[in-house]
Amino acid sequence: MAGIYGGCWVKNWWFLGSHVASIVFALFSAFISWWLPWRASIIDARIVEVAKSSALDFTTPLPWLGVIVFLWILSVVKSHEFRQKVRDFEKLSDNYDLLETDYYEETEGHRETKESYYASLRSSLRYILTQTSTGFSERCRVTVYRLHDADTKMFRNIFRHAPQHRFNEPGRDAIPVSEGVVGLAYATSALQNFRSEEAFGSEEYVAKLENFLESANIKNPRLNTRMPSQQIVCKTISDLNTGFQVGVVVYECMDPDALNVDGIMALLTQEDQNISRFVSHLAVLDADFNPFPHDAYPMAVADE
Incomplete structure (x- = not known):
């Protein structure tokens, strides 16, 4: 007044x-x-x-x-x-x-509607990415990293599923695009499969990983993670509208030969459009529900 x-x-x-x-x-x-x-x-x-x-x-x-x-x-x-x-x-x-x-x-x-849609997207991704053809089991987990729009040198963790709760935590919110098998898959635009029978974190394991990454001048990531991954399979995700790479799907397993690489490749190729659409929408909602510094995801355009 x-x-x-x-x-x-x-x-x-x-x-x-x-x-x-x-x-x-x-x-x-x-x-x-x-x-x-x-x-x-x-x-x-x-x-x-x-x-x-x-x-x-x-x-x-x-x-x-x-x-x-x-x-x-x-x-x-x-x-x-x-x-x-x-x-x-x-x-x-x-x-x-x-x-x-x-x-x-x-x-x-509206928020309740978004939360329901967010949960639905995660359920859909979990259903697609954990099909038996991939070799996914109780000793595995799958993560989706999406390129951070505000900082293209970082990947944002927007989805993770592991049957074992201790491996289901999100861990680091963001990882560099130039590190690890994830960075190698992004740099080469090809499916990458790293496996090792050496003990996780041992000198032999680290040396083998460094040798695997050196072809693309990718840095060795820190290995103080919860999950002792003996096999890591990564493949990039492309945006439906632009065709540019916007993320990476990462399979990890505590057994060196448990994951079916051919099955993963076939699944991700077959479900490419659905995964790309789900990841695009999920990134927008995840930035809202789990704010991260400098989040700037554009609103996803509904597919016609």
């Missing part, structure tokens, strides 16, 4: 003016009621004659009474207009509260 009408109603100048004018009018009327008889006695005239002769004589107090009456009437009218504005504003305020309530309810409803 203060921003619209210039202050609290108590501080409104017309409101105060009407009260001040009322007080001055009362005092001035009392003074005039004394002054007229006094003036009439001095000039030896009737009170009516004194009033007529002094009506327009501003050297006498009588005409000032008219000025005070005029100001009082004006302040009363303006004060009434102000009170009407206050009532109108109160109505607008009530309407705003109702609109705000409606907006909140609609927003909550």
